[in-house]
Amino acid sequence: MSPIDRIKSYARELTALRHDIHAHPEIGFEEVRTSGLVADLLQGYGIEVHRGLGGTGVVGVLKGRSDNGRRIGLRAELDALPIEEATNLPYRSTVPGKMHACGHDGHTTMLVGAARYLAETRDFDGTAIFVFQPAEEGLGGARAMIRDGLFERFPVDEIYALHNAPNGPHGRLKTRPGPIMAAADFFDIRIQGRGAHAAEPQRGIDPIVVATALAQAMQSIVSRNADPLKSCVVSITQIHAGAAYNVIPESAHLAGTIRTFDGEIREMAGLRIRALAEGFAAAYGAEIAVELRDVFSVLENSAEQAAAAAAVATELFGAENVDADCVPRMGSEDFADMVMAVPGAYAWLGGTPGPGLHNAAFNFDDSIIPLGSAYLARLVERRTAA
Incomplete structure (x- = not known):
């Protein structure tokens, strides 16, 4: 049998x-x-x-x-x-x-x-x-x-x-x-702005604007920084910010994952996320902290x-x-x-x-x-x- x-x-x-x-x-x-x-x-x-x-x-x-x-x-x-x-x-x-x-x-x-x-x-x-x-x-x-x-x-x-x-x-x-199967890093990006009344945005530093701009810019990592013949995925899977219709919040949080098969591409993606975060922090006057975690190996x-x-x-x-x-x-x-x-x-x-x-x-x-x-x-x- x-x-x-x-x-x-x-x-x-x-x-x-x-x-x-x-x-x-x-x-x-x-x-x-x-x-x-x-x-x-x-x-x-x-x-x-x-x-x-x-x-x-x-x-x-x-x-x-x-x-x-x-x-x-x-x-x-x-x-x-x-x-x-x-x-x-x-x-x-x-x-x-x-x-x-x-x-x-x-x-x-x-x-x-x-x-x-x-x-x-x-x-x-x-x-x-x-x-x-x-x-x-x-x-x-x-x-x-x-x-x-x-x-x-x-x-x-x-x-x-x-x-x-x-x-x-x-x-x-x-x-x-x-x-x-690919390697995976998880990332958390925490943006500290300055809260304000939604009717007076000039008094604050809007972390939602920073978060959305940074999220868009991160999509260029694969299309403009990674070797097109080497696989790489950068996915933002969480955006958290705010709790009211009339309040610009103090902070925002982005989270997601990087998937790669190549060690150099993996390192590059992490470095680009940090560099973009640093640039957007300077551009908007916010504070941005990036945490990257090695979760899975290839x-x-x-x-x-x-x-x-x-x-x-x-x-x-x-x-x-x-x-x-x-x-x-x-x-x-x-x-x-x-x-x-x-x-x-x-x-x-x-x-x-x-x-x-x-x-x-x-x-x-x-x-x-x-x-x-x-x-x-x-x-x-x-x-x-x-």
């Missing part, structure tokens, strides 16, 4: 788990219920469990039929997003303002499914390490687990992760050697592990459903920090096309749970035999 068929035999249980996690979302470093649920399931399968890594992370350790020294890591994320869900699903979020809008509920479920399969079959040598990571959504969960000694306490020869792709095609796996797949991921997917899904040299994405993933520490590979698995990631109408495609679980489990079986 193939791993897909075996896992399909308990797919209803896995789907129920996914719906339970979806209905009870927890954001980064708050995943107490979710991590406890995962840990209890792993223990029930006879897997050695370690709790509390990186705050709310869980690590499971499963030895195969013999110990050849090979140790393969598999990683999934636990956290949800601060988004108000806009679906009418029977298992929709029960927590106001929080939602699994990226599919981490599905990723966690797929790794639980792989762990159950491997625990039941033990058709592998060496050791499987199941890493359930908190706080992937920009809060540094991977770095927290690594600081907590993840790879010292649970050394692995290589590590793999899988993410759903709601743009499809259904059941198609995409990966590539080298860069697959996610670079190791060539050998990317090839192994493609080979396993080809075995399970057929060559027609594997893209071994996909186009990199400007999204970011803190699995990047794990593959900087040990060789590894990241892949996308297509679901039925629907609302995209981080969309309030997103819903993970349950039909790919057995596919993802089988892929992760087969990686352990094949790579411990390497």
